[in-house]
Amino acid sequence: DAWLEKSRLDGMILDGFTYGIFFLLSIQSVIAIYRGIRRSSNGKLGKRHGYILIAYVLVTFLLGTIGVAANARYTEDIWINFRGEGRTPEDLILNEFDFWYNRLAIDSQEIMVWIMDLLLLYRCIIIWNYRPWVVILMTSVYLTIIGLSIAVMISAGRSAVFFNLHLQLAFLALSCSFNFLFTLLVCLKLLHARKQIKDVLGPEHATTYTSLTATLVESTALYFVCDLIFLFAFAFHSNVQNLILLENCLIQAISQLLIILRVAQGRDYDRTVAT
Secondary structure, three states: OHHHHHHHHHHHHHHHHHHHHHHHHHHHHHHHHHHHHHHOOOOOOOHHHHHHHHHHHHHHHHHHHHHHHHHHHHHHHHHHHOOOOOOOHHHHHHOHHHOHHHHHHHHHHHHHHHHHHHHHHHHHHHHOOOOHHHHHHHHHHHHHHHHHHHHHHHHHHOOOOHHHOHHHHHHHHHHHHHHHHHHHHHHHHHHHHHHHHHHHHOHHHOHHHHHHHHHHHHHHHHHHHHHHHHHHHHHOOOOOHHHHHOOHHHHHHHHHHHHHHHHHOOOOOOHHHHO
């Protein structure tokens, strides 16, 4: 299947391109956070908060790098290292979990999703001021995502065919829903705060909340669209999924790094929005 092979190779090229953006934004985020810590210990970005964000960026960068390195190694194996050993590129693509470094790639990406979604969970709960229904809803979805991803990793360890994993389909659908819920809930809270500020102080004081909402939507829209395309492609066993599979996790990381940059620059939404 030439289209299967082309889509897998093109997906690796896109993965490398996306990793370059992820690499630069990770460095930029660490620098911005460090400057934010030094700029003012009394500002929104305190030392403890800042160092936690730096740790988050470094851990996700490490996991993302492991995933890209493992995928690059297997791409080399598909067309070069295993040439003439009786296995075709199509067979190697379909049965990728026969090799430990592909299982390492999927495991690192799944754990990376846990960490990134945990940050979204925290931000959503904070901005809604620990409203019980928000805490219960978002925490339940988050824990279900972790459960499904663990099941996927176990299946990968048994050398299952990735495209046939119904658990992965459920994981993708729930992960997409989680990001949609986060964006919807935070935007609703920001727009409500904007209306209150506009009614009390006038429209000129409400522009900050409009900007925050726009930034949030812009930074999450790319990942949500890509995740949605990947979800449908995976469900219908289309090779289009290979164009998105390898870099999908990095796209989510990029969208969150854009938000972290705003936090580091002191233009963040926080618990004060809820009050």
